[in-house]
Each structure stands twice: as C-alpha cells, then as structure tokens.
Amino acid sequence: MEVFSLDKMARFRPEKMAKVDVVSSERMICGLNCFEPGQTQKVHAHAGADKLYYVLEGRGEFAVDAETRTLGRGELLYVPENVPHGVTNTGAERLVVAIVIAPNLFK
Amino acid sequence: MEVFSLDKMARFRPEKMAKVDVVSSERMICGLNCFEPGQTQKVHAHAGADKLYYVLEGRGEFAVDAETRTLGRGELLYVPENVPHGVTNTGAERLVVAIVIAPNLFK
Numbered sequence: 001m002e003v004f005s006l007d008k009m010a011r012f013r014p015e016k017m018a019k020v021d022v023v024s025s026e027r028m029i030c031g032l033n034c035f036e037p038g039q040t041q042k043v044h045a046h047a048g049a050d051k052l053y054y055v056l057e058g059r060g061e062f063a064v065d066a067e068t069r070t071l072g073r074g075e076l077l078y079v080p081e082n083v084p085h086g087v088t089n090t091g092a093e094r095l096v097v098a099i100v101i102a103p104n105l106f107k
Numbered sequence: 108m109e110v111f112s113l114d115k116m117a118r119f120r121p122e123k124m125a126k127v128d129v130v131s132s133e134r135m136i137c138g139l140n141c142f143e144p145g146q147t148q149k150v151h152a153h154a155g156a157d158k159l160y161y162v163l164e165g166r167g168e169f170a171v172d173a174e175t176r177t178l179g180r181g182e183l184l185y186v187p188e189n190v191p192h193g194v195t196n197t198g199a200e201r202l203v204v205a206i207v208i209a210p211n212l213f214k
Contacts, residue, residue: 002185102209
C-alpha cells in the first residue's frame with residue numbers, strides 16, 4: 001500500500017527550488033515543490049497536461065497567464081494544459097507545494 | 108485563475124458519503140469525499156485510471172487490495188489503475204479526503 005506523509009517529505013536546496021518525487025505512473029505524476037524564501041519556479045507551460053498545485057506550508061505568489069495571486073496553506077490552484085504558470089516564494093517562511101500533473105509528460 | 112479553498116468546500120449528507128466536485132477536465136478530476144462517522148465508500152476499482160487520496164481532516168480506514176490501514180491528516184495514498192480500494196470513517200470525527208483521478212473516466 002503506497003502511503004506518503006507529505007509533510008515529512010519536503011527537501012530544500014540553497015541554490016534553487018527543490019523538486020521531490022512522490023509517486024508516478026504514465027497517467028499522473030505527484031510530487032513536492034519546495035521553495036526557500038525568494039526562490040522561484042519560472043513561468044512555463046505543459047503541452048497536453050493539466051497541473052494542480054496544493055499549498056501545504058507557507059505562502060507564495062502564483063502566476064497563471066496574466067494573473068498573479070498570493071496563495072497559502074489549504075488552497076488549490078488548477079492550471080489547464082498549455083497555460084503559462086510560475087511560482088515565487090515572496091514570504092519569509094519556506095513554501096511547500098504538492099503538485100499533480102496528468103498525464104505524466106516526463107516518463 | 109481557478110483557486111479553491113478545499114477546507115471550506117466539504118459538504119456532508121446524513122444518508123451516505125458526499126462527493127464534491129472541485130475541478131475536472133478530460134485529463135483529471137479533482138474532488139472531495141466527505142464522510143460522517145461510520146460512512147463508507149465501498150470497495151471499487153477504476154479501469155485505466157489512477158487515484159490519489161489525500162486526507163484533509165479526520166481519520167479513516169483505507170483498504171487497497173488485501174491491505175487495510177488507518178490514515179490521518181496529511182497522508183497521501185496512491186491507488187494504481189484496476190486495484191480495488193475503499194474507505195470507511197471508523198473515527199468519531201468527520202473525515203474529509205481530497206481525491207484526484209487521472210484520466211477522467213466520468214466525462
């Protein structure tokens with residue numbers, strides 16, 4: 001049985017946002033994006049795959065297309081295929097975000 | 108920008124587990140499964156789709172194939188395609204679980 005305690009899986013890198021793989025198949029990938037204060041995931045898009053961001057810890061600025069919003073713990077963001085999106089940890093605390101991408105483009 | 112405060116979206120039904128749709132496309136469906144104490148989602152399987160359960164609130168007994176475990180807030184369960192799975196709220200509190208199914212079999 002594949003159970004993961006997401007809160008305990010965050011890992012950080014001093015030089016850039018850290019990605020943690022949680023579980024994946026051809027149909028989806030689930031992982032964590034872990035940001036120290038000031039770290040950024042630059043704007044990018046996924047052709048043919050949708051993405052969910054779910055904030056587990058901290059607060060950050062999420063950009064989707066031309067819109068930017070600050071999201072915090074417990075908020076879910078849906079990004080459809082092909083739509084540019086990015087994240088910046090504009091807060092003073094660490095930011096941990098669970099992500100799901102479906103289908104898995106990286107396999 | 109499609110943002111959802113999952114903690115505020117739970118809905119309950121006295122007669123059975125309540126499902127709340129959050130967001131969906133052809134590629135994935137995201138929602139909530141909301142259980143009063145004692146309510147059950149009977150064992151079932153999804154042909155050709157994977158599922159994630161993420162416990163937002165409460166505790167429950169999750170069955171996957173022949174194995175059963177009690178999971179609580181912050182725990183993620185991955186169920187691959189075709190594998191039988193079910194949930195029972197064995198606790199005294201309400202159980203709220205976020206789910207993702209990919210691809211979306213119900214569209």
